[in-house]
Amino acid sequence: MSTPEEPRFDLDALYRDSQVGETLDALDRELIGLVPVKTRVREIAALLLVERLRRTLGLGLDAGAPSLHMSFTGNPGTGKTTVALRMAALLHSLGYVRKGHLVAVTRDDLVGQYIGHTAPKTKEVLKKAMGGVLFIDEAYYLYRPENERDYGQEAIEILLQVMENHRDDLVVIFAGYKDRMERFFQSNPGLSSRIAHHIDFPDYSEAELYAIAQLMLDRMQYRLTDDAAQALREYIALRRTQPHFANARSVRNALDRARLRQAKRLFEGRGAPLSRDALMTIEAADLRASRVFGNGDAQ
Amino acid sequence: MRLTQGTFSYLPDLSDEQIGAQIEYCLKNGWAVSIEYTDDPHPRNSYWDMYGAPMFDLKDAAGIMGEVKSCRAAFPNHYVKVNAFDSTHGVESLRLSFIVNRPQDEPGFALDRTELAGRQIRYTTRAYATDKPEGSRY
Numbered sequence: 001m002s003t004p005e006e007p008r009f010d011l012d013a014l015y016r017d018s019q020v021g022e023t024l025d026a027l028d029r030e031l032i033g034l035v036p037v038k039t040r041v042r043e044i045a046a047l048l049l050v051e052r053l054r055r056t057l058g059l060g061l062d063a064g065a066p067s068l069h070m071s072f073t074g075n076p077g078t079g080k081t082t083v084a085l086r087m088a089a090l091l092h093s094l095g096y097v098r099k100g101h102l103v104a105v106t107r108d109d110l111v112g113q114y115i116g117h118t119a120p121k122t123k124e125v126l127k128k129a130m131g132g133v134l135f136i137d138e139a140y141y142l143y144r145p146e147n148e149r150d151y152g153q154e155a156i157e158i159l160l161q162v163m164e165n166h167r168d169d170l171v172v173i174f175a176g177y178k179d180r181m182e183r184f185f186q187s188n189p190g191l192s193s194r195i196a197h198h199i200d201f202p203d204y205s206e207a208e209l210y211a212i213a214q215l216m217l218d219r220m221q222y223r224l225t226d227d228a229a230q231a232l233r234e235y236i237a238l239r240r241t242q243p244h245f246a247n248a249r250s251v252r253n254a255l256d257r258a259r260l261r262q263a264k265r266l267f268e269g270r271g272a273p274l275s276r277d278a279l280m281t282i283e284a285a286d287l288r289a290s291r292v293f294g295n296g297d298a299q
Numbered sequence: 300m301r302l303t304q305g306t307f308s309y310l311p312d313l314s315d316e317q318i319g320a321q322i323e324y325c326l327k328n329g330w331a332v333s334i335e336y337t338d339d340p341h342p343r344n345s346y347w348d349m350y351g352a353p354m355f356d357l358k359d360a361a362g363i364m365g366e367v368k369s370c371r372a373a374f375p376n377h378y379v380k381v382n383a384f385d386s387t388h389g390v391e392s393l394r395l396s397f398i399v400n401r402p403q404d405e406p407g408f409a410l411d412r413t414e415l416a417g418r419q420i421r422y423t424t425r426a427y428a429t430d431k432p433e434g435s436r437y
Binding site for chain 1: 351354356357358359360361362363365366
């Protein structure tokens with residue numbers, strides 16, 4: 001029942017029109033685990049949808065564009081860059097950014113090598129990111145307290161200014177390992193307070209890593225024999241305890257090496273015609289040859 | 300006398316919103332946009348000064364509008380134009396060029412007549428502004 005004084009608005013229609021649902025579903029489907037991240041992304045999506053409804057329907061409700069600068073912290077391979085890409089697409093479908101492209105940079109792209117070099121360099125990157133998302137990977141390298149003549153501080157100041165004045169032109173995402181990012185924000189309190197969303201990416205559990213591996217294999221059109229699946233589970237459990245473990249990235253590298261060994265195995269056994277199945281199948285031996293199992297890479 | 304040169308020269312001055320839309324069109328076509336300024340309004344003066352480097356690989360007009368505004372702030376009484384360069388092989392020239400800022404007062408041009416032998420006359424246009432040295436013309 002709607003009365004003239006109290007019109008009702010259809011949030012659902014807006015949701016369907018904006019194709020946000022598709023992006024969010026894809027996020028759920030293609031990214032395993034990451035529950036806190038997905039929750040926050042959904043919250044942001046909801047906020048922007050409601051904000052759009054408040055603004056577009058001429059209700060005179062305008063709280064101004066919310067600040068959406070973010071920081072993604074987490075161990076290597078937890079999906080920070082992947083989520084940033086999705087975030088750009090999501091913000092675009094919500095109409096928050098105009099173009100929805102992602103510009104990924106590191107310190108080298110922002111900081112110059114001599115006096116007067118940094119400002120133009122940073123500004124050029126910022127201009128390229130306008131209308132989209134600027135993703136600064138390993139952001140803590142921008143600030144080097146041990147060198148007082150370091151130009152990183154200059155880049156940070158320009159970033160701050162643009163983050164404040166061009167809020168509706170671009171979204172800045174800072175990413176890096178958790179402890180170092182915390183130290184970086186402590187030494188740059190102005191930066192920390194301008195970032196509305198601090199999102200922490202948790203490490204994956206073994207089951208999640210296995211699910212990720214399955215997803216990657218599906219995408220590459222490979223499959224595992226039952227033995228190989230068991231070997232992969234054991235591999236993940238072992239690899240997690242070893243140094244330089246980089247979550248999903250380690251899994252991807254392991255799969256890439258398994259593909260290599262599979263190719264070698266097929267090549268050495270050539271002569272007999274190969275079936276489509278054989279080309280798709282990774283066997284336990286392909287995985288068990290890894291140095292993680294303690295037998296070294298040599299066969 | 301209002302100076303007319305480049306694209307849209309016979310239209311009234313574009314608003315910032317319209318300039319932004321034109322730049323958006325340039326970017327959509329993959330042209331590199333640059334900003335130039337001068338205080339020598341002669342139509343044959345093709346060497347304007349560059350304001351910063353041409354901007355390649357941009358996706359959105361906001362960055363260029365920022366540069367336009369800072370150029371206007373630095374040279375409020377100069378002519379400022381926006382150029383769009385098409386680097387496609389075989390084209391490699393400007394596609395679009397329009398004035399986005401002009402001095403408050405534009406004195407215009409004088410017509411000089413030089414008498415030659417046999418009652419011939421040679422005509423030259425000369426901007427009043429260029430009587431003064433560069434930098435103090437407007």
